[in-house]
Amino acid sequence: MELKEFxxxxxxxxxxxxxxxxxxxxxxxxxxxxxxxxxxxIWSSEMAQDFARxxxxxxxxxxxxxGGVEVDKNHLKSGVDFxxxxxxxxxxxxxxxxxxxxxxxxxxxxxxxxxxxxVLENKKKVVQSLDTIPFPYRFxxxxxxxxxxxxxxxxxxxxxxxxxxxxxxxRNFSLGYLRENLAYLFSxxxxxxxxxxxxxxxxxxxxxxxILDMVEENVKKCGKKIEVHxxxxxxxxxxxxxxxMSGYSFRIRVELGFQSSNAIVLKLAxxxxxxxxxxxALALLDKSSIAYKIDLMYGLPGDTFFSFLQSMxxxxxxxxxxxxxxxxxxxxxxxxxxxxQEMVRFTPNTSSMILKTQTQDTFELYLTKLFVEMVNSExxxx
Amino acid sequence: MLQKxxxxxxxxxPEYRSRAVVFLADTMDEFLxxxxxxxxxxxxxxxxxxxxxxxVSLPQLDIVTAVSIVLEDVLCLDDIFKKCxxxxxxxxxxxxxxxxxxxxxxxxxxxxxxSFSNEEELAGLNEMFKAFITWKRFPLMLNVPxxxxxxxxxxxxxxxYLRRMSGVVKPMACGGCLLQRYCSFNGKGFVPVPLVDAExxxxxxxxLSDEDSTAxx
Numbered sequence: 389m390e391l392k393e394f395x396x397x398x399x400x401x402x403x404x405x406x407x408x409x410x411x412x413x414x415x416x417x418x419x420x421x422x423x424x425x426x427x428x429x430i431w432s433s434e435m436a437q438d439f440a441r442x443x444x445x446x447x448x449x450x451x452x453x454x455g456g457v458e459v460d461k462n463h464l465k466s467g468v469d470f471x472x473x474x475x476x477x478x479x480x481x482x483x484x485x486x487x488x489x490x491x492x493x494x495x496x497x498x499x500x501x502x503x504x505x506x507v508l509e510n511k512k513k514v515v516q517s518l519d520t521i522p523f524p525y526r527f528x529x530x531x532x533x534x535x536x537x538x539x540x541x542x543x544x545x546x547x548x549x550x551x552x553x554x555x556x557x558x559r560n561f562s563l564g565y566l567r568e569n570l571a572y573l574f575s576x577x578x579x580x581x582x583x584x585x586x587x588x589x590x591x592x593x594x595x596x597x598x599i600l601d602m603v604e605e606n607v608k609k610c611g612k613k614i615e616v617h618x619x620x621x622x623x624x625x626x627x628x629x630x631x632x633m634s635g636y637s638f639r640i641r642v643e644l645g646f647q648s649s650n651a652i653v654l655k656l657a658x659x660x661x662x663x664x665x666x667x668x669a670l671a672l673l674d675k676s677s678i679a680y681k682i683d684l685m686y687g688l689p690g691d692t693f694f695s696f697l698q699s700m701x702x703x704x705x706x707x708x709x710x711x712x713x714x715x716x717x718x719x720x721x722x723x724x725x726x727x728x729q730e731m732v733r734f735t736p737n738t739s740s741m742i743l744k745t746q747t748q749d750t751f752e753l754y755l756t757k758l759f760v761e762m763v764n765s766e767x768x769x770x
Numbered sequence: 771m772l773q774k775x776x777x778x779x780x781x782x783x784p785e786y787r788s789r790a791v792v793f794l795a796d797t798m799d800e801f802l803x804x805x806x807x808x809x810x811x812x813x814x815x816x817x818x819x820x821x822x823x824x825x826v827s828l829p830q831l832d833i834v835t836a837v838s839i840v841l842e843d844v845l846c847l848d849d850i851f852k853k854c855x856x857x858x859x860x861x862x863x864x865x866x867x868x869x870x871x872x873x874x875x876x877x878x879x880x881x882x883x884x885s886f887s888n889e890e891e892l893a894g895l896n897e898m899f900k901a902f903i904t905w906k907r908f909p910l911m912l913n914v915p916x917x918x919x920x921x922x923x924x925x926x927x928x929x930x931y932l933r934r935m936s937g938v939v940k941p942m943a944c945g946g947c948l949l950q951r952y953c954s955f956n957g958k959g960f961v962p963v964p965l966v967d968a969e970x971x972x973x974x975x976x977x978l979s980d981e982d983s984t985a986x987x
Binding site for chain 2: 751754
């Protein structure tokens with residue numbers, strides 16, 4: 389079996405001449421694959437669906453599969469043969485077995501398809517032992533990266549309504565798996581940034597430090613100068629954690645999800661937040677060598693312009709090292725709790741920005757964005 | 771504190787040295803006094819607010835890093851832009867001078883604030899908002915009594931977070947208004963109607979009571 393991976397890359401604006409599309413479709417036309425599969429997220433889903441239609445026009449024999457957190461049975465549209473929901477590692481392997489006649493469609497996990505005019509939604513399967521997943525960099529021909537990214541766990545112990553991370557459940561890669569593959573990464577690749585993709589890397593502080601100790605060991609052994617990037621839950625940060633993280637030979641940059649300081653907004657988002665602990669964490673980080681970024685989200689259910697201003701005030705007062713306000717427009721993601729509720733979004737069935745809520749209209753949301761930009765442009769002069 | 775404060779020269783105290791300040795200067799003497807203080811001011815943001823006629827008559831501004839200019843006519847705009855190079859710039863434009871074209875010309879300014887002088891001018895608010903959106907700017911307004919606009923509505927809420935206006939004598943008709951101390955109304959051009967419904971303005975009041983600095987954003 390031959391595998392070929394493509395990335396759409398970064399595309400800005402509307403490309404009249406469709407170079408990326410023509411490149412990929414030409415490659416598909418020449419290589420005549422049996423299966424073309426697309427991983428869908430907010431930035432790629434619509435394009436993947438367009439590709440599915442186009443591929444069928446080039447060669448109707450090709451099987452098209454859509455997967456990723458974004459998709460559900462609504463994606464079984466023209467050109468799409470199979471939709472894989474949830475984790476794809478098991479499902480895609482089983483689907484290829486089915487296409488090769490080794491099993492029946494009923495044996496394929498996490499798959500949705502149409503059989504004899506009826507939508508078939510198969511059983512869900514979760515990768516129970518993450519160690520069974522091959523380390524992706526073992527398959528990479530490229531050896532030089534600016535950043536390498538690694539999962540040490542999947543899922544999230546929290547369950548915020550706007551986020552998909554918690555699904556299907558929280559699991560860890562074993563420390564043995566990580567030790568072996570971190571050593572491989574350091575010995576075989578050159579990179580400047582090592583990013584841990586976990587939702588909250590500090591959920592288990594003991595484990596986090598065991599992993600960071602492994603990184604330290606490899607950094608020293610290989611003499612690499614790197615920066616480590618991870619996402620932390622601010623309330624779980626304490627003086628001991630900051631002290632120990634500051635002691636590594638590599639620089640650590642952390643991302644802190646915050647979203648709002650408003651009690652109503654946080655409750656509706658199912659995101660209990662201890663503001664006192666957040667303030668304490670920021671004060672500790674401000675005194676440390678650890679760089680951080682803390683984000684807000686506007687347009688969340690229950691938010692108003694004034695409650696958002698209070699959230700901004702909170703960061704301006706307490707996130708002193710950041711010196712700017714980072715705020716994202718709330719994107720309603722498919723298959724999240726909010727995504728399953730009645731919400732007015734830009735593209736109805738695709739993950740896309742919220743257009744209005746019960747407490748804010750479109751103009752107000754845009755003004756919020758302009759307000760943040762205005763404040764940030766002023767802060768540049770400070 | 772990542773927010774600037776507006777004050778008169780006489781109000782300056784040493785504790786403000788580490789803060790972003792904007793001195794309100796009505797005369798050349800006041801400007802010179804402000805400049806003298808700014809020479810030893812500790813914060814990078816060292817501002818003055820003055821009328822455009824006074825501003826264009828000033829020599830080169832070396833100490834000042836930020837200017838807030840009350841525009842009196844559009845003819846001096848080019849002079850202002852020239853003099854404001856590499857400085858933070860805020861323009862306060864009377865509604866009578868405001869137009870979409872003017873906004874386009876003011877691209878260089880970090881903030882454009884439209885000041886109102888009477889009730890009739892409020893009829894043009896929607897057009898003004900359209901112009902601000904066209905030029906991707908947040909619409910800021912000044913001198914509109916808060917009872918004449920719906921301050922709960924973000925597009926009408928601008929001056930409530932702009933700054934607290936100290937020293938404004940309120941007319942008797944404002945008695946009992948919940949937002950009186952946050953309102954810039956100076957008793958001219960509008961007939962005020964006190965806002966007394968605490969429940970209706972709960973969100974605004976919560977925000978205002980949460981912050982107690984002399985500046986907001």
